Amino acid sequence: IDLSVQVGDKVLLFSQSLLTLNKLEEFLSQRLDGSTSGLERERLINAFNAPNSNAKLFLISTRAGCLGINLVA
Numbered sequence: 001i002d003l004s005v006q007v008g009d010k011v012l013l014f015s016q017s018l019l020t021l022n023k024l025e026e027f028l029s030q031r032l033d034g035s036t037s038g039l040e041r042e043r044l045i046n047a048f049n050a051p052n053s054n055a056k057l058f059l060i061s062t063r064a065g066c067l068g069i070n071l072v073a
Helices: 002-006 018-025 038-049
Strands: 011-015 030-032 057-061
Touching: 011 018, 018 057, 030 038
Parallel strands: 011 057, 030 057
Antiparallel strands: none
């Protein structure tokens, strides 16, 4: 992950386990799961998609992120 971010890539990390996402979130930032409100979900996606954004890593639960999300790098 560090190497990908250092070279300017963006990373999507999917997990079925919310416990795993909780642990990873302690060290990382952007996260989307079933409890994320619609407005917050849109804000997170827009922040990740913004060309000059510092958001480089997005944690996504497989249930919440399986449909209707357009994330680009």
